[in-house]
Amino acid sequence: xxxxxxxxxLTADGKLAFESGEYExxxxxxxTSAQGYISLNDQVNAAEMKNNKSVALLKMGKAQxxxxxxxxxxxxxxxxxxxxxxxxxxxxxxxxxxxxKRFDEASAAYEESAELFAEAGxxxxxxxxxxxxxxxxxxxxxxxxxxxxxxxxxxxKDKPSIFERILKxxxxxxxx
Numbered sequence: 226x227x228x229x230x231x232x233x234x235l236t237a238d239g240k241l242a243f244e245s246g247e248y249e250x251x252x253x254x255x256x257t258s259a260q261g262y263i264s265l266n267d268q269v270n271a272a273e274m275k276n277n278k279s280v281a282l283l284k285m286g287k288a289q290x291x292x293x294x295x296x297x298x299x300x301x302x303x304x305x306x307x308x309x310x311x312x313x314x315x316x317x318x319x320x321x322x323x324x325x326k327r328f329d330e331a332s333a334a335y336e337e338s339a340e341l342f343a344e345a346g347x348x349x350x351x352x353x354x355x356x357x358x359x360x361x362x363x364x365x366x367x368x369x370x371x372x373x374x375x376x377x378x379x380x381x382k383d384k385p386s387i388f389e390r391i392l393k394x395x396x397x398x399x400x401x
Contacts, residue, residue: 227261235261236274243281251281269305272298272314279317288324295321309350312341316354323361332361 227235239254259274275294282291295317302311319334335358342351 226264229265232258232261232265232270236277239274239277239281243277243284248281248285252278252285255281268301269307269310272301273310276310276314276317279321283317283321283324286324288321292318292321292325308341308345309347312338312345312347312350312354315341316350316357319354319357323357328361328364332358335361 235254235258239251239258242248242254243251255274255278259271259278262268262271262274275298279291279295282288282294295314299311299314299318302308302314315334316338319331319338322328322331322334335354338354339351339358342348342354
């Protein structure tokens with residue numbers, strides 16, 4: 226059985242591998258870490274590792290495996306009362322669903338993720354998932370709905386840039 230410090234080292238190595246684009250290594254390290262946390266009965270950190278694994282799998286183009294890795298983690302974070310990580314888990318699920326071209330499910334998951342981030346006071350993360358939801362609407366030819374989503378994503382930002390403020394102005398102008 227691995228110790229907490231050994232698992233933290235595995236996690237750090239997984240993050241380094243991910244940042245270096247070594248996604249297969251990252252997946253293996255995150256999986257080993259997840260199993261180690263499970264053996265320590267630490268479901269929250271195990272769920273975190275499964276989410277990390279999900280993101281790495283998505284980078285590898287393995288959308289179904291990415292979705293499989295993240296399933297069930299949102300409930301663990303919800304039970305722990307961790308709104309931010311719950312929002313991230315739902316967002317990761319949405320990204321996998323989008324990659325699988327299951328757009329209605331992805332859009333609903335992005336919306337749920339945005340609500341969780343709003344509750345957690347995470348405006349920038351909320352903005353990010355609202356932009357992803359707007360992107361789905363745009364891909365599907367729903368330009369007006371996409372503009373509304375984009376405005377919402379810009380309003381959710383804690384500190385919008387000058388470009389984002391200008392974009393918001395133009396989107397509101399087009400909306401009329």
